Amino acid sequence: MSETPETPQKFVVPIGPQHPALKEPGHFEFSVDGEIVTGASVRLGYVHRGIEKGAENRNYAQAMYLMERVCGICSHVHATAFALGTEKLAGVTAPARAQAIRTIVAELERLHSHMLWLGVAAHEGGFDTLFMYSWRDRETVMDLLEAITGNRVNYSVNLLGGVKVDITPELADQIRKGLDFLEERNQHYLKVVTTDETFLGRTQGVGTMTKEQAFLTGAVGPTARASGVEIDIRVHAPYAGYPDFPVNLVIDTAGDLLARFVVRIKEMQESCRLIRHILDHMPETELTVRMPRRIPAGETISRVEAPRGELFYFIKSNGTDQPERVKVRTPTLCNWGSVINFAPGHKLADMPMILAGIDPCFSCNDRLISIRRNEQDPQLWSWEDLRQYGVQYYK
Amino acid sequence: MTIGAMIGDILRSLFKKPITERYPFERKPAPERLRGKLHYDPEKCTGCMLCMKDCPANAIEILTVDRAAKKFVMRFHTDRCTYCAQCVQNCRFNCLGMESEEYELAALSREPFVVYYGREEDVQFILDRAAQENPDGTDPCQPPAAA
Amino acid sequence: MNNITLPPLIALLLFPGGLFLLSFSLFFEWADRKLVARFQNRLGPRWFQPLADVVKLLAKEEIVPDGVHKGLFLVLPIIALAAALTAALYVPMLGFSPAFSFQGDLIVTLYLLSVMTLCLGLAGANTADRFSLIGATRTLTQLFSYEAPFLLALLGPAIVVGSWSIAEINTLASDSLWFILSQPIGFLVALVGLMGKLELPPFDAPEAETEIVAGALTEYSGRGFALFRLGKDVELVIGLTLVAAFYLGGIINPLDFLWKVAVLLLVTAGLQSLFARLRIDQTVGLWWRVGALLALLQLLAIVVGRYLNPLLFGR
Numbered sequence: 001m002s003e004t005p006e007t008p009q010k011f012v013v014p015i016g017p018q019h020p021a022l023k024e025p026g027h028f029e030f031s032v033d034g035e036i037v038t039g040a041s042v043r044l045g046y047v048h049r050g051i052e053k054g055a056e057n058r059n060y061a062q063a064m065y066l067m068e069r070v071c072g073i074c075s076h077v078h079a080t081a082f083a084l085g086t087e088k089l090a091g092v093t094a095p096a097r098a099q100a101i102r103t104i105v106a107e108l109e110r111l112h113s114h115m116l117w118l119g120v121a122a123h124e125g126g127f128d129t130l131f132m133y134s135w136r137d138r139e140t141v142m143d144l145l146e147a148i149t150g151n152r153v154n155y156s157v158n159l160l161g162g163v164k165v166d167i168t169p170e171l172a173d174q175i176r177k178g179l180d181f182l183e184e185r186n187q188h189y190l191k192v193v194t195t196d197e198t199f200l201g202r203t204q205g206v207g208t209m210t211k212e213q214a215f216l217t218g219a220v221g222p223t224a225r226a227s228g229v230e231i232d233i234r235v236h237a238p239y240a241g242y243p244d245f246p247v248n249l250v251i252d253t254a255g256d257l258l259a260r261f262v263v264r265i266k267e268m269q270e271s272c273r274l275i276r277h278i279l280d281h282m283p284e285t286e287l288t289v290r291m292p293r294r295i296p297a298g299e300t301i302s303r304v305e306a307p308r309g310e311l312f313y314f315i316k317s318n319g320t321d322q323p324e325r326v327k328v329r330t331p332t333l334c335n336w337g338s339v340i341n342f343a344p345g346h347k348l349a350d351m352p353m354i355l356a357g358i359d360p361c362f363s364c365n366d367r368l369i370s371i372r373r374n375e376q377d378p379q380l381w382s383w384e385d386l387r388q389y390g391v392q393y394y395k
Numbered sequence: 396m397t398i399g400a401m402i403g404d405i406l407r408s409l410f411k412k413p414i415t416e417r418y419p420f421e422r423k424p425a426p427e428r429l430r431g432k433l434h435y436d437p438e439k440c441t442g443c444m445l446c447m448k449d450c451p452a453n454a455i456e457i458l459t460v461d462r463a464a465k466k467f468v469m470r471f472h473t474d475r476c477t478y479c480a481q482c483v484q485n486c487r488f489n490c491l492g493m494e495s496e497e498y499e500l501a502a503l504s505r506e507p508f509v510v511y512y513g514r515e516e517d518v519q520f521i522l523d524r525a526a527q528e529n530p531d532g533t534d535p536c537q538p539p540a541a542a
Numbered sequence: 543m544n545n546i547t548l549p550p551l552i553a554l555l556l557f558p559g560g561l562f563l564l565s566f567s568l569f570f571e572w573a574d575r576k577l578v579a580r581f582q583n584r585l586g587p588r589w590f591q592p593l594a595d596v597v598k599l600l601a602k603e604e605i606v607p608d609g610v611h612k613g614l615f616l617v618l619p620i621i622a623l624a625a626a627l628t629a630a631l632y633v634p635m636l637g638f639s640p641a642f643s644f645q646g647d648l649i650v651t652l653y654l655l656s657v658m659t660l661c662l663g664l665a666g667a668n669t670a671d672r673f674s675l676i677g678a679t680r681t682l683t684q685l686f687s688y689e690a691p692f693l694l695a696l697l698g699p700a701i702v703v704g705s706w707s708i709a710e711i712n713t714l715a716s717d718s719l720w721f722i723l724s725q726p727i728g729f730l731v732a733l734v735g736l737m738g739k740l741e742l743p744p745f746d747a748p749e750a751e752t753e754i755v756a757g758a759l760t761e762y763s764g765r766g767f768a769l770f771r772l773g774k775d776v777e778l779v780i781g782l783t784l785v786a787a788f789y790l791g792g793i794i795n796p797l798d799f800l801w802k803v804a805v806l807l808l809v810t811a812g813l814q815s816l817f818a819r820l821r822i823d824q825t826v827g828l829w830w831r832v833g834a835l836l837a838l839l840q841l842l843a844i845v846v847g848r849y850l851n852p853l854l855f856g857r
Contacts, residue, residue: 059449062449063451065479126746126818128743128815133582143426147428151430192401197398198398198817201818201820405582405812405816408582413579413580414583
């Protein structure tokens with residue numbers, strides 16, 4: 001945190017909780033010297049929704065739909081992580097075709113998430129034309145997802161023990177056609193972001209993070225991969241359909257904003273290739289297996305690669321049909337360190353782009369609130385204490 | 396290194412029709428699998444209540460008129476429903492389905508959000524019973540007491 | 543050249559100042575937004591959208607924030623709009639000769655146009671808001687960077703014609719070879735300079751919404767905001783008219799005016815949608831390293847050209 005009393009006259013520019021740069025509430029304070037940022041601090045927690053607690057009062061099927069709503073963009077991976085974890089606890093494996101469909105939807109979701117990010121990041125850099133075009137082309141993925149699952153967001157493809165929808169040959173053809181268009185457009189966008197002089201001026205050499213720094217701050221996902229860290233759960237701990245359909249690691253060593261653009265666009269191309277590959281080799285099995293309502297007692301960890309990076313689920317069961325504890329750690333939370341540590345020294349104008357460069361999702365990561373109180377152990381709060389604190393706070 | 400790498404796009408767009416969909420004026424056909432309003436067939440229902448149990452939004456209430464005669468009425472809250480279709484999956488007798496054409500469900504008051512499905516006389520029975528229990532006519536949209 | 547002399551009151555309130563210019567500038571704002579939208583494959587606003595915006599803003603309560611000089615806060619938008627409207631009196635609007643004209647009105651017009659930017663800077667510096675302060679700093683920084691090249695670029699035709707009166711330059715420009723052909727660099731600098739002046743993308747760092755909300759105008763809500771916006775629209779019309787009169791062979795009748803200005807608007811809209819926003823340091827660097835040098839080069843070429851071949855530019 002930046003509350004250092006020795007420099008009282010510094011000029012602090014607040015970004016958020018309400019600010020046009022961020023469509024979600026998060027608060028950043030940049031102390032600036034002219035246009036140069038000298039310090040940065042972040043405050044999160046504006047959209048804490050108590051989802052983990054909520055999951056404890058629902059049965060597994062209901063909790064899966066709740067988990068799907070942790071994030072609006074990468075909803076499917078959350079449900080997949082939860083379903084995979086629950087299936088592991090129950091000792092059930094979903095059929096191969098179900099896993100393949102999960103993977104296809106996950107990759108389509110990655111496409112739509114990365115295209116959304118491409119647009120947002122371009123908008124932060126004031127390149128609204130790229131923003132409009134990438135969002136226009138994103139509609140193709142959204143329409144594909146709608147055709148497959150029946151919804152544009154919160155697809156609800158997963159069931160515990162399988163998936164709801166099948167991919168028919170007609171749908172497969174439709175997907176292939178959509179992918180043709182997307183691959184062509186992505187190739188074009190790759191050319192635009194790597195050659196356009198004005199845009200390069202905003203991305204090249206901005207927000208650079210070396211491999212060691214990325215490792216040190218615990219960055220995950222495309223942010224880390226753009227710095228040359230080889231980390232991708234799909235490759236290193238394959239889940240769902242990835243053991244059968246391996247994915248190639250996309251990596252860049254430059255570590256600046258440009259590298260993050262390049263990594264994400266290349267990842268989209270890789271997703272297109274993978275989806276085609278799966279569509280050509282769809283396993284012919286059932287879509288679901290029987291799942292017990294009561295999950296045997298135990299705990300498990302489930303890790304998946306969300307579009308933003310590694311998504312971590314911890315599920316503890318006590319033998320009933322309701323989970324005892326669900327812990328979610330989203331990739332955005334891991335990536336804040338990289339923003340806050342490497343912001344100083346850059347121009348204020350680069351801040352929105354550096355912030356957007358990690359593809360932040362605030363409502364995803366606002367999961368844990370730590371409350372500091374002087375007279376007692378900060379970790380220990382009884383229900384009554386919390387209630388009292390709440391009453392006092394809102395009085 | 397080029398200046399204005401998107402010039403091809405913007406020049407082509409000038410002579411193209413805008414991609415914007417003028418939604419309320421022009422409607423695209425809904426995809427076949429779109430999950431719209433839930434429909435219930437009282438003839439097939441056996442009253443297993445699995446739909447109600449797994450509904451993540453408590454949007455479904457199966458009200459028993461006569462268990463032995465398999466007479467049930469479903470009270471469906473369209474405003475609570477998240478349209479996840481878990482109930483459709485749970486139903487082993489195919490008496491639930493989601494209509495792909497009925498998706499414009501916004502309304503200006505709360506009344507249209509509570510939908511009763513069932514045989515006419517059963518629905519009437521349920522409504523009468525509700526009126527008896529709540530003579531002052533309280534909102535039927537309270538969370539179900541059973542949950 | 544249609545030469546009609548208007549009573550001063552009409553010239554101020556109806557044409558070319560006042561009502562005509564206001565409605566025309568709203569139309570231009572719509573055309574600009576529509577064109578940018580079409581370049582981005584969008585639908586764009588309907589024709590009455592800018593008018594509706596202004597009416598809405600005028601009807602809204604104007605909140606005067608704490609810590610400002612109240613008088614200054616209220617009077618700055620009026621000065622800005624008034625300066626922009628006054629500038630229109632010296633410009634051959636719609637192809638008619640300017641309502642007022644004297645030797646040196648080119649300089650007066652250019653400075654009247656700059657008053658708008660100065661007002662913006664003052665308005666930002668007046669409030670205690672941090673976004674406004676940064677916006678004001680950037681506005682003034684940008685003013686110092688584009689002003690000199692822009693002035694030099696408009697000076698080119700003036701030197702060739704040998705007059706400091708916009709009306710005379712306009713008349714003579716229509717008689718000779720179009721200056722866009724003889725001074726292409728000057729045209730480019732003038733047009734891009736105009737975009738910098740109006741803070742259009744990619745020179746919109748002073749009001750970059752993703753960084754500093756609305757820049758200097760962050761604290762303006764109702765009437766003040768509407769007047770500033772109107773002022774900018776008026777400047778757009780005047781600026782485009784000036785560039786058309788100087789570089790596109792002058793404007794001699796309304797039809798001539800319309801098509802020349804429409805072409806310029808098309809080009810500016812295209813430039814607006816083609817680039818990412820420049821950081822303020824990039825803007826300054828671009829103007830001083832490239833813009834100013836190019837404008838000086840053009841000036842040098844004109845001087846040399848005039849010395850070598852007095853007949854080349856039709857004199």
